[in-house]
Amino acid sequence: MKKPITRQEWSLHWLVFWGSRLFFFVSLLTVCSPQPADAATIDWNAIEKEAGVLLSQSIQIDTSNPPGNETAAANFWQKVLTQEGIDSHIYESAPNRGIVYARLKGNGKKKALILLHHLDVVPADPQEWDSDPFGGIIEDGYVHGRGAIDCKGVGVVQFLTMALLKRTGLTLDRDIIFLGTGDEEAGGQQGAGWFVEHHFDLIQDAEFLLTEGGGIRQRDGKRSYRISVAEKAPCWIELKATGPAGHGASPVPETAVNRLVRALEKIRRYETAFKVVPAVQAYFTALAEFEDAQTAEQYRSLEQSLKNETFRKAFTANRGHNALVRNTISLTVLNGSPKTNVVPASASAHLDCRLLPGEDPQQFIALLKKIVDDPNIQLSTLLNFPSVASDSDTPLFQAIRSVANRRDPHAPVLPSVLGGFTDTHYFREKGIVSYGFSGLALASEDSRGVHGLNERMPLSALRDAIQLMLAVIQSIDTISQNEGDKTHGH
Numbered sequence: 001m002k003k004p005i006t007r008q009e010w011s012l013h014w015l016v017f018w019g020s021r022l023f024f025f026v027s028l029l030t031v032c033s034p035q036p037a038d039a040a041t042i043d044w045n046a047i048e049k050e051a052g053v054l055l056s057q058s059i060q061i062d063t064s065n066p067p068g069n070e071t072a073a074a075n076f077w078q079k080v081l082t083q084e085g086i087d088s089h090i091y092e093s094a095p096n097r098g099i100v101y102a103r104l105k106g107n108g109k110k111k112a113l114i115l116l117h118h119l120d121v122v123p124a125d126p127q128e129w130d131s132d133p134f135g136g137i138i139e140d141g142y143v144h145g146r147g148a149i150d151c152k153g154v155g156v157v158q159f160l161t162m163a164l165l166k167r168t169g170l171t172l173d174r175d176i177i178f179l180g181t182g183d184e185e186a187g188g189q190q191g192a193g194w195f196v197e198h199h200f201d202l203i204q205d206a207e208f209l210l211t212e213g214g215g216i217r218q219r220d221g222k223r224s225y226r227i228s229v230a231e232k233a234p235c236w237i238e239l240k241a242t243g244p245a246g247h248g249a250s251p252v253p254e255t256a257v258n259r260l261v262r263a264l265e266k267i268r269r270y271e272t273a274f275k276v277v278p279a280v281q282a283y284f285t286a287l288a289e290f291e292d293a294q295t296a297e298q299y300r301s302l303e304q305s306l307k308n309e310t311f312r313k314a315f316t317a318n319r320g321h322n323a324l325v326r327n328t329i330s331l332t333v334l335n336g337s338p339k340t341n342v343v344p345a346s347a348s349a350h351l352d353c354r355l356l357p358g359e360d361p362q363q364f365i366a367l368l369k370k371i372v373d374d375p376n377i378q379l380s381t382l383l384n385f386p387s388v389a390s391d392s393d394t395p396l397f398q399a400i401r402s403v404a405n406r407r408d409p410h411a412p413v414l415p416s417v418l419g420g421f422t423d424t425h426y427f428r429e430k431g432i433v434s435y436g437f438s439g440l441a442l443a444s445e446d447s448r449g450v451h452g453l454n455e456r457m458p459l460s461a462l463r464d465a466i467q468l469m470l471a472v473i474q475s476i477d478t479i480s481q482n483e484g485d486k487t488h489g490h
Helices: 008-031 045-060 072-082 152-168 194-203 256-269 278-288 295-298 309-315 319-324 361-372 396-408 424-428 461-488
Strands: 088-092 096-104 112-118 140-142 176-181 206-211 215-219 221-232 231-241 327-333 347-357 376-386 413-418 435-436 441-443 454-460
Touching: 045 072, 045 152, 045 461, 072 088, 072 096, 072 152, 072 176, 088 194, 096 194, 112 152, 112 424, 140 461, 152 176, 152 461, 176 194, 194 424, 194 441, 206 424, 221 396, 221 424, 231 256, 231 361, 256 327, 256 347, 256 361, 256 376, 278 295, 278 413, 309 319, 309 413, 319 347, 347 361, 361 376, 396 413, 396 435, 396 461, 424 435, 441 461
Parallel strands: 112 176, 112 206, 206 435, 215 441, 221 413
Antiparallel strands: 088 096, 096 176, 140 454, 215 221, 221 435, 231 347, 231 376, 327 347
16 A cells, blocks of 8 residues: 655655756746857957948048038947947037937946047048048058047947947946037037037936047057046137238238237247146156156156256156146147238237146236237137046046056056046036046057048057956946945945
């Protein structure tokens, strides 16, 4: 006679029965569901090729500013984003002045990160280039064309970083915002400035922003990571001279052109004073760790060191260093008579002045008026906005430093002040921590192509920058979590 099954045996039987089926269904779900791919499995040769093609296509869209015509470039990115399955929107500050916005969703635990680049480029004369500046030619490991570095290459790096985050299925604690704006080369008032004013609600949850203005410098076999935390402020000024008009065959001594030339010579001879602001001193203090003992000591007390003529002469021979310790003035535009035999009633010139953080533009203009000392010459401001700095003690800065230390253990990671300007001030003024850091490693001979002739981007630099930016974005949340644990005593 068969022994009756006890209650305990019956319960065990059903537990095994349903447990085995639960295991089967979970296993089936695991096999059938798409799994996040490890970033290490990415085919980086294919990504490098994809980056080169995207940059080539982007360069072929002529967005020279003026007039800009950035909507064509915004449409290009919207099409590419749509193919990637990422929703995007285009906004126009004026006809054909387009801005593209897209967002890759995270889990919302942390505030968003903006990846910002600009769609417009400075003009290029094809007759001065070795190849068509808007041909986007891929040759000898480079993508050639206007905007390759400034700033269409940055846009490609940012897009593919976002795309790979989506393709690999990595879960992020924050949204990633892709933002391509126009008009940066003319000050950004019709681009980032307009967007922040009219559509700030789309980015008001952002904590951090990364854009152009910094990266990895390669010189004499050495690399350094530069993260721009502040910028000099532009103060573009027009000088307009007036005088009697007439025929070139009957010259008069005090024409508008003569007065303008005399005023410009006075300004050219003027030497601006040296001043070391805190952000610049912090940069050279950090740089001192990688210099010889004597140079390190001079860098740590830069303002005092600049009083020494020998040091000052050697230091200012480096144009980049010189621009960080004084206000600068560059004569860029001259306008006089349209005909050789006409003496014009007016003549004008533009000065590209860059002011150190904290400088008063009105005081600077008053100083120039005093130097010119001519009531027949009027000075007016074409462009000016304040210099705003971002704190370097943040999880984002630490993430860049951490990734840089893993990649290049002996390379300095430096908070720097940019001699030029970007659109970051629009976002810094709204409280968004903004850094100039593209992740691009460029040799000095390539960097010279920015706003110059034969601009080009190494394909290898695109590939490495995408790898770096992926690592940085993944590192931010780790560092943020660690900081949170410290705060809560965990």
